[in-house]
């Protein structure tokens with residue numbers, strides 16, 4: 361006898377909806393009736409399937425249109441990252457100091473129970489903090505985090521999110537523990553040796569909870585494998601959240617969805633960025649689009665414990681963009697890996713017989729990465745110099761090399777924030793850089809992605825400034841300027857449509873629209 365009940369009459373049922381495979385019916389009649397009334401609006405457009413390469417993953421059960429919401433769900437649990445700047449354990453905003461006056465220096469508000477810094481008394485009683493607070497009070501634990509002028513990441517936060525998982529009610533905890541952990545692979549890493557001391561010690565000795573070390577470490581490993589990094593500009597939120605359905609999304613280096621976080625409870629909304637056909641795998645990315653294959657695969661192995669073999673990773677040319685490649689020192693053609701899914705494979709020139717070893721390639725990449733990382737915080741000048749140096753005809757980097765693209769992306773963002781102050785040359789460079797990045801985005805993050813939306817915006821804004829400059833320099837007439845304005849304005853419409861699906865960017869959109877209407881009023 362089946363335990364499943366008909367969604368219409370609650371009688372025992374065996375017939376499963378073929379679309380979402382989650383709802384049962386006792387008969388065809390009840391299935392048809394329910395479809396018309398309710399289920400066609402609720403039937404999910406994906407199912408969870410398993411394969412040897414991807415493990416459990418999501419597959420589209422029907423054609424999905426770009427812009428369609430695939431999943432919207434609240435988190436099972438939310439909390440600070442393992443090492444986090446002081447963050448409110450109630451509302452999860454990055455903490456602001458209380459306003460100092462003559463008698464009281466700047467400080468954080470501290471929870472009256474456990475002493476962890478919070479925004480204000482109102483955050484003490486929020487449900488996500490209550491249970492852990494009572495437990496810490498009962499065991500006499502008080503946080504020692506203090507206010508610092510320039511807040512630094514605190515590793516003390518590593519205990520909070522795993523503790524919240526351990527405190528989930530039984531059915532939720534069981535669902536959580538059913539997720540992939542890769543615990544055996546993680547156990548011998550420096551991070552897990554640290555967690556074995558600090559996290560296990562805190563849960564067992566300080567809080568005296570009856571969990572064995574294996575379970576505690578598995579909780580941390582499940583979080584590392586499945587949690588999403590939640591970022592919200594408002595309140596500078598930077599925490600982690602675990603979503604049961606979204607955790608089933610597999611990775612692809614050219615994903616077909618994007619996600620945003622909405623409402624105070626950080627619901628995740630997964631949206632298709634392109635049309636997805638019935639039977640296609642629904643994917644997200646766990647890594648950085650602008651990194652080359654060696655860097656992406658090494659990152660995925662380190663943090664997610666698998667070796668990616670997606671179409672982009674398997675292609676020595678990375679879909680024709682050659683992000684991870686350099687130029688041959690002998691003939692100037694491109695050096696590509698002879699076997700991109702083997703990180704130790706040598707790199708060979710596409711034209712001549714020149715070869716270099718993988719370790720040389722890795723060392724070269726690391727050295728340029730260090731140079732670029734040192735510049736990113738230094739502002740416009742450093743990035744301009746880096747781009748000029750590596751765009752030189754003698755450079756080993758080509759226009760779509762990963763390091764150059766990252767520098768161009770960082771520069772386009774800085775330029776975009778001060779467009780009206782740029783020199784005419786800088787405006788022209790911004791146009792070139794945005795055009796190049798857009799070509800890359802069209803291949804690697806196609807469709808209605810945030811990356812494309814912001815680039816379209818910055819490109820059109822730069823084109824408008826350029827038209828204004830040309831008009832002021834009397835290179836074009838007023839009528840010509842008005843005619844030239846038509847195209848950027850049309851493309852701005854497309855950018856606005858994309859960015860409308862990103863509520864976090866709405867205020868940015870308003871600022872940019874104001875700037876653009878000022879630009880157009882010449």
Ligand SMILES: C[S@@+](CC[C@H](N)C(=O)[O-])C[C@H]1O[C@@H](n2cnc3c(N)ncnc32)[C@H](O)[C@@H]1O
Nearest residue numbers: 413414415416540585586607608610611664666
């Ligand atoms: C967030 S979980 C996804 C759900 C998981 N597959 C499961 O069965 O529970 C991430 C894990 O899925 C697997 N995975 C996801 N994308 C993959 C890919 N492109 N290739 C190989 N494994 C992948 C890896 O084991 C990874 O650590």
